[in-house]
Amino acid sequence: MTQSEKHERMANTIRFLSMDAVEQANSGHPGLPMGAADIATVLFSRYLKHDPKNPNWPDRDRFVLSAGHGSMLLYSLLYLTGYEDITLDEIRSFRQLGSKTAGHPEYGHAAGIETTTGPLGQGITNAVGMALAERLMNARYGEDLVDHYTYSIAGDGCLMEGISQEAIAFAGHMKLNKLIVFWDNNGITIDGSVDLSDSTDQRARFEASGWNTLAIDGHDAEAIADAIEKAQASDKPTMIACTTEIGRGAPTKVGTNKVHGSPLGAEEINATRKALSWPHESFDIPSEILDDWRLAGLRSTKARAAWEERLQNTEAELRGAFDRAIRGDLPGGLETAIADYKKKLADEKPKAATRKSSEMALEVINGVVPETIGGSADLTGSNNTKTSQTDPVSAENFSGRYVYYGIREHGMAAIMNGMALHGGLIPYGATFLVFTDYCRPAMRLSSLMGLRVVYVMTHDSIGLGEDGPTHQPVEHLAALRAIPNHYVFRPADACETVECWQLALESRDTPSTLALTRQGLPTVRVDFEDENMCRYGAYEVETASAEPVVTIFATGSEVSLALKAREALEAKGQPTRVVSVPCFELFEKQSDAYKSAIRGNSKVRIGVEAAIRQGWDLFLDRDDPFIGMNGFGASGPIDDLFEHFGITVDAIVSAAEKRLAALDRG
Amino acid sequence: MTQSEKHERMANTIRFLSMDAVEQANSGHPGLPMGAADIATVLFSRYLKHDPKNPNWPDRDRFVLSAGHGSMLLYSLLYLTGYEDITLDEIRSFRQLGSKTAGHPEYGHAAGIETTTGPLGQGITNAVGMALAERLMNARYGEDLVDHYTYSIAGDGCLMEGISQEAIAFAGHMKLNKLIVFWDNNGITIDGSVDLSDSTDQRARFEASGWNTLAIDGHDAEAIADAIEKAQASDKPTMIACTTEIGRGAPTKVGTNKVHGSPLGAEEINATRKALSWPHESFDIPSEILDDWRLAGLRSTKARAAWEERLQNTEAELRGAFDRAIRGDLPGGLETAIADYKKKLADEKPKAATRKSSEMALEVINGVVPETIGGSADLTGSNNTKTSQTDPVSAENFSGRYVYYGIREHGMAAIMNGMALHGGLIPYGATFLVFTDYCRPAMRLSSLMGLRVVYVMTHDSIGLGEDGPTHQPVEHLAALRAIPNHYVFRPADACETVECWQLALESRDTPSTLALTRQGLPTVRVDFEDENMCRYGAYEVETASAEPVVTIFATGSEVSLALKAREALEAKGQPTRVVSVPCFELFEKQSDAYKSAIRGNSKVRIGVEAAIRQGWDLFLDRDDPFIGMNGFGASGPIDDLFEHFGITVDAIVSAAEKRLAALDRG
Incomplete structure (x- = not known):
């Protein structure tokens, strides 16, 4: 049998597994797996450095199926090369509840699924993050421990999404030459021919951002191999434009949008069997072909053993650091450093914006936790995310720790996801809170995948002042709290800020957003407490002088207003307690007894947050x-705005009194 | 005085007004207005077709300052050319509460502000939408009535944002040759040199998407003029790369990020006065220079008069149609057509997915309302947005009514904003509800500007089935309801769907999102009612057989579950009413009496929606x-999913009984 025949039958295995699984599920996307089968076969059988029996090998090549709807391509590859998580039974259960073979690849469902894809453009940007992480880790731990490629298959959908431009421009600028993207150039989108909506010269576009590009017949195995080798040797990231036929092999539907997202039907599948001379039954893979695949799956066994040996021979301190970073454990010194810093804060009681408090906290954290990688989407001086330890990362200096992401919020978020997925690093990145809207698809994926990514979001209310309603978040706290598995922290002062940072770093399976002020705030936590009070999500920051009549719940910049309102109410003979609420989600996780105690039994409860009320029924x-916002903000100096929108001490006091009077009237 | 000297002093007026206003406000961005003053002066004094005394002239050229932080450039131009809304006093009140001169240009604050900009990348994409609208209107009403350019100034920020790629690729594909974009190529972003984060060859990038590009010295008036004339003659959209100095004229800060976003300070301003030989006081504009500007503002008076004459001479029917479309009034026939259609529905009681019901409603609407422009981000067959009347729009056919936006959700939303801003058209566009995350920055601007844009968002819950959690919205209804001034409709059947469509079309100042199912639904509104019941936001769709003990509130696909649960509860002797809630926001606008009556006094209230609970305290x-979702969905067949997540008739019944028992226990 020639190499070419062997390739053909291996690739056809992917085609038939994909057709069969989609047919069985009566749902799914056969077109991409059939079209990209040759690319994937060459990559997985001849180039990809991976070990199916040790799927978490830190120095494996990463493979990202950015066109996630073609999930059967990935599941086929994982099954065929011998990943234990993906059995033939799993493939038979494609798209069924509880199976590992979900409609789109879901990170965590099975080893070998490097990231969750489906929302287009995310995968290719995750791949950029992985390729960046590889260079950063390589600079830290050396060629012996970190030296791998990142491959991705992207379709027209990924390349039309705006985020892909952010990814491409960033990768080109950073000269991430170990990133290799295959463009599955099949000329078809769901609506029909790509010509309906696009006429971009993709190679020229990539080249404009500093990429190496190649163009090949995506069904010619040797051309694919040749292109991969050229790409591996490039000093730039490489895009390989692969001309393919969507649904390759299906006699009547090939090359049309009919094969994109629907089962082919028994008749077409049988016709494909004839056309490809494939006499086997559904899900039946002849053992000699499976053997070829399994052998291919063993290809990197030696390389992995050699890597393990190198790791064993690595100097103990470096090896310990590498192991710890890969495990994702925090360094031992962090707790002490934070406790010391909190003592200092209790002494000094700084008046600072929480964005500044965040910088101060980061100065402590970055001094102890070497794996943090900071950054901002071109608002470094406003977000206060750069500390003394963090030199800029650049194509010339991957030992840096600070990324100038450019004005690319969405790309930043998805690149951070890629870094977190890669392992060994803890990314944090920043913009204004209002621009979480730009990041949202990627933030959702941080949550869905359960990644430790920290979003530093400053300018968190009308308190930013003159920039006006386009820059003033009012609905964003609510909108972020709506995302499952996402901590939204809104600290009230420097002490809460460092506590929230600590929680974010300790939170290995839940991403965090820190909502931070532009404006200065007084210290509200005046006494040192060793315990991280923010861990409870909400806690009494000031008790009432007697059995409380009023409880004021507030977050962030409004906690100090609440404390002043408390004083005024106490002076008027109304015992008032104040509950600071740095994190709704953590509060929800507390015991019923704790929650009930924090809500308390005072006659009056008031919520205060310079944002909309939605979500506050957790407390109210x-x-x-509720003292907050009812609509968009406005441009003006901060004091004018808080007055104009009625978020003042007087408003809190008067709302409490009015409510008391109403209750007393009965 | 030479032409060049005259230009120089006109441009310097912009520079000093901008410096002075930012200094007075002690807040703002002087760098861009100073750098782009020459471009803007040439454009506004020699080319822009506009009439400051008739700022809403439908055939005016549109000017979009995509780099919205440079708002003083726009305010200066509007004041200088004689727009009445922007007085010198307004400029003195720059960035003050209540002034028209907000920190970023706010649509609606003053005539001449064509769109709200500030969130980067939105303006250039709005401009694409305006340029598209111009071509569409031109095809409908002819060269005599519609024939204008759209100009935009964009900075590096706009071009780094992913949405700009969607805009560029779309505009190039559509050959929008009356779109002219000036790239303010000053090499500086907030963090410092553009080199920190980008090395894209922007001309090559634009050319890759079919644009004409030019490169000039952005301070050479004649080069600017020459480039504009070349651009006007191009058969492609044109990008003019203008090399400029940010903060041009400021002796020490020019060309640095120090001049981007902070006042220059008195010292630097005085030094600039000397450097530019400008002996005048703050806000003092010598009358001869103001005269030059005001004369320039009169440049298109004759053109406008000629246009008015052409309009007068236009055949009555066409003219009437044009006037009505520009006014934004709906055609008279719509109400009758909808009433007839509702009668038909009451007769036929179709069982259909609401996405299909939406298509049926659109078939009626598009037959009567010629100004609708439909579209989808490459999910036409899934979103059901194309009807028999809507031929595709293409570079060769602008008389079409359906836009294949490509896989560009964000771009689609911002292009629709541009079309709505242009006037004369009602855009609707579609994707899956989960991908509102991709559209969100632009959707927020639809709301902030109060635009009639209709977002058709299908596949609105776990009911979409196998595609899994990346495609299943759970938090999106809450997140959209959080946006101020945005109607989120979730109709329960074909009748509610057409009613919601009617409300969306009638809503001139509030954008709408229609959340629609993939799965089939029974008719819940079985009897014909002339009145649009969805107008109330919530209404009793089924009464209880006696004084109600239970009220079930439900939306969309869950209304039919609620009705079945009602039957079961009634059978068990618990009188139960069902309230359908197609729109939270409209319900909130009802009288207290109505709201109170709808909430009712039954012992038990239950909410049912296949989404998170956040926001449901409007009713509960x-x-x-609450019967709904607590986290992300999963991949599987629809019935398995509803069962797995406990959104079933049994779950509603049992929750009601449990709650009743708890209340009875006291």
Whole structure:
């Protein structure tokens, strides 16, 4: 049998597994797996450095199926090369509840799924993050431990999404030459021919951002191999434009949008069997072909053993650091450093914006935790994310720790996801809170995948002032709290800020957003407490002088307003307690007893947050007053705005009194 | 005085007004207005077709300052050319609460502000939408009535944002040759040199998407003029790369990020006065220079008069149609057509997915309302947005009514904003509800500007099935409801769907999102009612057989579950009413009496929606049960999913009984 015949039958295995699984599920996308089978076969059988029996080998090549709807391509590859998580039974259960073979590849469902894809453009940007992480880790731990490629298959959908431009421009600028992207150039989108909506010269576009590009017949195995070798040797990231036929092999539907997202039907599958001379039954893979695949899956066994040996021979301190970073454990010194810093804060009681408090906290953290990689989407001086330890990362200096992401919020978020997925690093990145809207698809994926990514979001309310309503978040706290598995922290002062940072770093399976002020705030946590009070999500920051009549719940910049309102109410004879609420999600996780105690039994409850009320029923009853925003903000100096929108000490006091009077009237 | 001297002093007026206003406000961005003053002066004094005394002239050229932080450039131009809304006093009140001169240009604050900009990348994409609208209107009403350019100034920030790629690729594909974009190529971003984060060859990038590009010295008036004339003659959209100095004229800060976003300070301003030989006081504009500007503002008076004459001479029917479309009034026939259609629905009681019901409604609407422009981000067959009347729009056919936006959700939304801003058209566009995350920055601007844009968002819950959690919205209804001034409609059947469509079309100042199912639904509105019941936001769709003990509130696909649960509860002797809630926001606008009556006094209230609970305190008390989602969805067949996540008739019934028992226990 020639090499070419062997390739053909290996690739056809992917085609038939994909057709069969989609047919069985009566749902799915056969077109891409059939079209990209040759690319994937060459890559996985001849180039990809991976070990199916040790799928978490840190120095494996990463493979990202950015066109996630073609999930059967990935599941076929994982099954065929011998990943234990993906059995033939799993493939038979494609798209069924509880199976590992979900409609789109879901990170965590099975080893070998490097990231969750499906929302287009995310995968290719994750791949950029992985390729960046590889260079960063390589600079830290050396060629012996970190030296791998990142491959991705992207379709027209990924390349039309705006985020792909952010990814491409960033990767080109950073000269991430170990990143290799295959463009599955099949000329078809769901609506029909790509010509309906696009006429971009993709090679020229990539080249404009500093990429190496190649163009090949995506069904010619030797051309694919040749291109991969050229790409591996390039000093730039490489895009390989692979001309393919979507649904390759299906006699009547090939090359059309009919094969993109629907089962082919028994008739077409049988016709494909004839056309490709494939006499086997559904899900039946002849053992000699499976053997070829399994052998291919063993290809990197020696390389992995050699790597293990190198790791064993690595100097103990470096090896320990590498192991710890890969495990994702925090360094031992962090807790002490934070405790010392909190003592200092209790002494000094700084008046600072929480964005500044975040910088101060980061100065402590970055001094102890070497794996943090900071950054900002071109708002470094405003987000206060750069500390003394963090030199800029550049194509010439991957030992840096600070990324100038450019004005690319969405790309930043998805690149951070890629870094977190790669392992060994803890990325944090920043922009204004209002621009979480730009990051949202990637933030959702941080949550869905359960990644430790920290979003530093400053300018968190109308308190930013003159920039006006386009820059003033009002609905963003609510919108972020709506995302499952996402901590939204809104600290009230420097002490809460470092506590929230600590929680974010300790949170290995839940991403965090820190909402931070532009404006200066007084210290509200005046006494040192060793315990991280923010861990409870909400806690009494000031007790009432007697059995409380009023409880004020507030977050962030409004906690100091609440404390002043408390003083005024106490002076008027109304014992008032103040609950600071740095994190709704953590509060929800507390025991019923704790929650009930924090809500308390005071006659009046008030919520205060310079944002909309939505979500505050966690603390308030329907008739309880809320002091916040009812619509968009406005451009003006901060004091004018808080006055104009009625978020003032007086407003809190008067709402409490009004509510008391109403209750007393009965 | 030479032409060149005259230009120089006109441009310097912009520079000093901008410096002075930022200094007075002690807040703002002087760098861009100073750098782009020459471009803007040439454009506004020699080319822009506009009439400051008739700022809403439908055939004016549009000017979009995509780099919205440079708002003083726009305010200066509007004041200098004689727009009445922007007085010198307004400029003195730059960035003050209540002034028209907000920190970023806010649409609606003053005539001449064509769109709200500030969130980067939006303006250039709005401009694409305006340029598209111009071509569409031109095809409908002819060269005599519609024939204008759209100009935009964009900075590096706009071009780094991913959305700009969607805009560029779309505009190039559509050959929008009356679109002219100036790239303010000053080499500086907030973090420092552009080199920190980007090395894209922008001309090559634009050319890759079919643009004409030019490169000039952005301070050479004649070069600017020459480039504009070349651009006007091009058969492609044109990008003019203008090399400029940010903060041009400021002796020490020019060309640095120090001049980007902070006041220059008195010292630097005085030094600039000397450097530019400008002996005048702050806000003092010598009358001869103001005269030059005001004369320039009169340049198109004759053109406008000629246009008015052409309009007068236009055949009555066409003219009437044009006037009505520009006014934004709906055609008279719509109400009758909808009433007839609702009668038909009451007769036929179709069982259909609401995405299909939306298509049926659109078939009626598009037959009567010629100004609708439909589209989808490459999910036409899934979103059901194309009807028999809507031929595709293409570079060769602008008389079409359906836009294949490509896989560009964000771009689609911002292009629709541009079309709505242009006037004369009602855009609707579609993707899956989960991908509203991709559109969100532009959707927020639809709301902030109060535009009639309709977002058709299908596949609105786990009901989409096998595609899994990346495609299943759970937090999106809450997240969209959080946006101020945005109607989120979730109709329950074909009748509610057409009613919601009617409300969306009638809503001139509030954008709408229609959340629609993939799965088939029974008719819940079985009897014909002339009145649009969805107008109330929530209404009793089924009464209880006696004084109600239970009220079930439900939306969309869950209304039919609620009705079945009602039957079961009634059978068990518990009188139960069902309230359908197609729109939270409209319900909130009803009278207290209506709201109170709809909430009712039944012992038990239950909310049912296949989404998270956040926001449901509009109807529920804290202890009232809610049947919905608590986290992300999963991949599997629809019935398995509803069962797995406990959104079933049984679950509703049992929650009601449990709550009743708890209340009875006291």
